[in-house]
Amino acid sequence: MNKSDLVRSIARSAHISKDAAERGLNGLLATLAVAMQEGKRVTLSGFGSFSVVDRAPRTGRNPKTGEAVPIPSRRVVKFRPGRELAVKVE
CATH class of the missing domain: 1.10.1220 (Arc Repressor Mutant)
Structure with missing residues (x-):
């Protein structure tokens, strides 16, 4: 959709x-x-909650060459489904 x-x-x-x-x-x-x-958490009762989390920097790998690639830290949106939504999706 x-x-x-x-x-x-x-x-x-x-x-x-x-x-x-x-x-x-x-x-x-x-x-x-x-x-x-x-930086606020948004909760929609029965649906789920959205929040912002900080991801730590890490080392990834280039799949083509196998070379180590630094991945910087960043903020990402995280969604956690509510119980009612999770039951409907099962």
Whole structure:
């Protein structure tokens, strides 16, 4: 499912226009991004939680040559599904 499919599904299930559904989805995504940029954890009850974690620097390998390649530290988004979502996906 891509973003336009999601907008169409939201509009259908909420009985609103596609424009309103897209504005709502864009607002949600922007709010999530700002919260995570600030280092906050975002929890959506029944769905899951998003958080930002720091990955330590490490050494990887170039698969073609086998040469060691340094991988710098970085911040990444981590998603942990909620119990209800995990049960639905099983």
